[in-house]
Each structure stands twice: as structure tokens, then as C-alpha cells.
Amino acid sequence: MIAWLPRLVVALLVLVAGGTAGHWAGASVGAPMAGLCAGAVLALSAWLVADEWRVQRLMRWLHTASETEAPGRVGLWADMGYRIERELRVREQALADERERLAQFLSGIEASPNGVLLLDAEDQIAWCSRVAAEHLGLDARRDLLQPITNLVRNPDFVACVKASAGDEAVVIASPVPGTTLSVLVRRHGAGQKLVLTQDVTERHRLETMRRDFVANVSHEIRTPLTVLAGFVETMASLPLSDTERRRVLALMQEQTTRMQVLVADLLTLSQLEGSPRPTVDRWVSLDALVRRAMGDARGLSKGRHGLVAPADTHLLIAGAESELQSALGNLLSNAVRYTPEGGRIEVRWRRLGDGSGSLSVVDNGPGIAREHLPRLTERFYRVDGSRSRETGGTGLGLSIVKHVMQRHGGELQIDSEPGRGSSFTLHLPSVRLGTEQPTALSADTPA
Numbered sequence: 001m002i003a004w005l006p007r008l009v010v011a012l013l014v015l016v017a018g019g020t021a022g023h024w025a026g027a028s029v030g031a032p033m034a035g036l037c038a039g040a041v042l043a044l045s046a047w048l049v050a051d052e053w054r055v056q057r058l059m060r061w062l063h064t065a066s067e068t069e070a071p072g073r074v075g076l077w078a079d080m081g082y083r084i085e086r087e088l089r090v091r092e093q094a095l096a097d098e099r100e101r102l103a104q105f106l107s108g109i110e111a112s113p114n115g116v117l118l119l120d121a122e123d124q125i126a127w128c129s130r131v132a133a134e135h136l137g138l139d140a141r142r143d144l145l146q147p148i149t150n151l152v153r154n155p156d157f158v159a160c161v162k163a164s165a166g167d168e169a170v171v172i173a174s175p176v177p178g179t180t181l182s183v184l185v186r187r188h189g190a191g192q193k194l195v196l197t198q199d200v201t202e203r204h205r206l207e208t209m210r211r212d213f214v215a216n217v218s219h220e221i222r223t224p225l226t227v228l229a230g231f232v233e234t235m236a237s238l239p240l241s242d243t244e245r246r247r248v249l250a251l252m253q254e255q256t257t258r259m260q261v262l263v264a265d266l267l268t269l270s271q272l273e274g275s276p277r278p279t280v281d282r283w284v285s286l287d288a289l290v291r292r293a294m295g296d297a298r299g300l301s302k303g304r305h306g307l308v309a310p311a312d313t314h315l316l317i318a319g320a321e322s323e324l325q326s327a328l329g330n331l332l333s334n335a336v337r338y339t340p341e342g343g344r345i346e347v348r349w350r351r352l353g354d355g356s357g358s359l360s361v362v363d364n365g366p367g368i369a370r371e372h373l374p375r376l377t378e379r380f381y382r383v384d385g386s387r388s389r390e391t392g393g394t395g396l397g398l399s400i401v402k403h404v405m406q407r408h409g410g411e412l413q414i415d416s417e418p419g420r421g422s423s424f425t426l427h428l429p430s431v432r433l434g435t436e437q438p439t440a441l442s443a444d445t446p447a
């Protein structure tokens with residue numbers, strides 16, 4: 001009401017001014033009253049037209065220009081324009097702040113290694129993070145508003161989306177080959193759903209490995225235990241002659257030894273996995289290592305093979321002596337166990353141009369088919385299970401060798417050809433190789 005008062009005053013002033021001017025002009029032609037009326041009407045009309053123009057200008061600004069200043073400097077419409085503009089700026093700022101927060105929130109979700117997917121009440125994709133799109137093989141833009149169950153047809157996933165009640169995540173094979181996903185679906189809002197995806201391929205692989213490992217260990221221990229139990233029962237229930245008793249006891253000892261070797265290998269593996277990497281300040285004589293391993297191999301071979309050792313290298317290896325001894329011992333024991341009588345087994349040492357070195361155990365035994373090579377270092381993997389067990393193998397030897405090499409910054413290389421023999425090479429990095437000094441720390445180092 002107050003805002004209109006000045007306008008009323010202005011309108012009256014315009015009327016008065018127009019009337020006065022009209023009266024003055026009318027008087028000069030002898031019609032002062034007619035002049036007054038005409039002047040008042042003309043002045044008021046002009047004022048109204050000008051007013052309407054200001055209103056139109058303000059309306060145009062409202063429709064088009066939120067960036068520019070509101071039109072006019074004085075008057076009711078200018079004042080109104082200024083107030084609208086101020087309100088507009090406040091809201092624009094609030095909207096920009098809101099957008100910024102939303103963008104930060106979304107980029108936070110995008111930075112997560114887990115995927116997030118929002119479904120509307122019809123299970124159509126309302127929003128999809130980049131990771132969720134990767135996990136489920138979707139296109140985050142193209143597939144918007146598509147029903148998720150048309151795009152991801154895995155029955156477990158579909159059941160999970162349809163049920164969407166539990167707190168339990170389900171593990172499914174991702175549409176992306178070779179990937180395993182954990183998917184959790186939660187309801188929210190008015191029938192919307194939140195789908196969380198996580199890549200659990202590695203965890204799943206480790207769990208499978210652990211399960212297989214426990215199953216393998218149980219199997220490996222159960223077999224000799226069953227044999228032992230059979231012998232114990234035989235001895236308890238049957239009267240045996242001295243010769244028979246000795247034979248049964250020898251067989252029982254064989255099974256006991258088998259279990260002892262298995263447990264020893266398992267302990268070695270768990271120690272290798274659980275202890276820190278060997279430091280580079282303890283030096284072991286390579287020649288002493290080779291000498292000891294060759295001695296053990298000769299004992300195992302009992303003269304059935306031709307064993308050839310390399311010339312003295314006078315080199316030192318930085319690392320854990322027991323581990324290195326076990327690695328070389330395992331390779332030589334395998335060569336002796338798998339190479340038929342009369343075969344040749346040779347240990348070779350080579351220093352490479354970059355300062356690294358390689359210690360190889362080469363045999364001319366049966367060799368190994370190509371398809372087995374990548375799996376030989378897996379625990380309990382055997383090419384010929386019965387041959388391995390007959391000769392006292394646990395299936396853990398090469399797995400131990402691989403671990404030892406990894407802990408020493410080196411690697412195990414296997415080359416083999418069926419019918420021609422095998423070569424197992426321990427590659428040692430240059431930082432772990434040194435020249436034998438009379439003052440070397442190792443007990444094996446000649447003083």
C-alpha cells in the first residue's frame with residue numbers, strides 16, 4: 001500500500017501539470033476548461049504509456065537476462081527489478097553451491113573402487129558410477145533409464161535385484177569374463193534401489209586357493225595315515241612272523257617319513273610366507289652351497305646318475321643360507337628322482353652381462369610337456385602323481401623354490417622338452433652377488 005502512495009502522488013502531479021499546461025494553452029484560444037481536460041488526459045496517458053514501457057522492459061529482463069543488471073534506476077519498477085535481481089542472485093549462488101556439493105559427492109563416489117548404481121521404482125538405471133558400469137559391462141550414459149535386468153541377465157543378479165531385501169551380498173560371475181563380483185542391493189526412498197558392486201576376483205581366487213590347499217593337505221595326510229592304520233590293525237590282530245613284522249614296520253616307517261617330509265615342507269612354505277625378506281648383508285658361499293647339494297644328490301642317486309658340478313666360482317650370494325640350500329636341494333632332488341638310471345644331471349653357473357647370475361640344474365630325463373610348465377610351481381601340482389609319491393615327493397618342492405627366489409629378488413625359470421630333459425634355472429640379481437673374500441661372514445666361506 002505504502003509503495004503505491006508515491007505513484008498516486010506522481011499520477012496526481014502529472015494530472016495537475018497536464019491540466020495546468022492544458023488550461024494555459026486553452027485560455028489562449030478561449031477554451032480554458034477544454035484545454036485543462038485535454039491536457040490532464042494527455043499527460044496521464046503519456047505517463048501510463050511510459051509506465052507500461054517500464055513494466056515491459058522489466059518483464060523482458062525477467063524472461064531473458066539473468067546475467068545483466070535489472071533495468072531502470074529510479075521508480076517503483078526499478079526498485080522491484082533490483083529486489084528481484086537480488087533474490088535471483090542469492091538463489092543462483094545457492095544453486096551453484098548445491099551443484100558444487102553434488103559434483104564433489106559424485107566425484108567421491110567415482111573415486112571409490114566400488115561401484116554404485118541407482119535404480120528407480122521400475123528397476124531402470126537412474127544413475128550409474130563409472131566403476132559400476134565397468135563391473136556390470138554397462139555404458140553409464142547410453143544405458144540410462146534402461147531396465148537393469150534386461151542388460152545384466154545373470155540369474156543370481158536378477159534374483160538379487162528382484163528380492164533386494166537382505167543385508168547379504170551375493171557373489172556372482174561378472175558379465176566381464178574372468179571377474180567375480182560381490183553385489184549388495186538395498187531399497188531406499190519410494191521403491192528405489194541402491195546397488196553396490198565390488199570386484200572380489202582376487203579375494204575369491206585366494207579363498208578358492210585356500211580351500212584347495214586345505215583339501216590337498218588333508219588328502220596328502222589321510223593317505224599315509226590310512227595305510228598306517230591298516231598296518232597297525234594288521235599287527236594288532238594277526239600273529240606275524242619276524243620277517244613279516246620287519247616288512248610291515250619298514251612300510252610303516254616309509255609312511256611316517258612321508259608325513260614328516262610333507263609337514264616339513266608345509267612348515268618351510270609357511271615360514272617363507274610369514275617372515276621378512278632376507279637382508280642383503282649376510283653372505284653365503286655359492287661353492288659351499290653347490291658342494292653340499294651335490295653331496296646330498298649323490299646320496300640320493302646312489303651312483304645311478306652321472307652328476308656334474310660346476311667349477312668353483314668364488315662367489316657369494318646375499319641371502320638366507322637355509323632357503324638357498326633348500327631351493328638348490330629341491331631342484332637336484334627332483335632331477336635325481338625323475339631322471340631314469342644312467343641319466344646325466346649337471347649344475348651350471350653363468351654370470352650374465354648385467355652382473356646377475358644364473359644357477360641351473362639340467363637333466364636329460366623325461367622332460368615335461370609344455371602345458372604343464374606354467375602350473376609346476378603351484379602347490380601340490382604334479383605331472384605324474386604316482387611317480388612323485390613313489391619317490392617321496394610332496395608336490396611342494398618347486399613352490400618352495402619359487403618363493404625362495406622371489407624373496408631374494410630373483411626368479412625360477414623352467415625350460416623343458418618331453419624326451420629331451422629339463423632345465424631349472426635360479427636367476428639371482430646382481431645386488432645379491434659378491435666376490436668371496438677371506439673375511440666373508442658366512443660360516444661356509446673359507447677363512
Ligand code: ADP
Nearest residue numbers: 334335338382383384388393394395396397398
Ligand atoms: P614333487 O614333490 O612332486 O617333485 P615339485 O613341486 O618338486 O613336486 O615338482 C612338481 C612336479 O614337476 C613334479 O611332480 C614332476 O612331475 C615335475 N618335475 C619336477 N622336476 C622335474 C624334472 N627334473 N624332470 C621331470 N619332471 C619334473
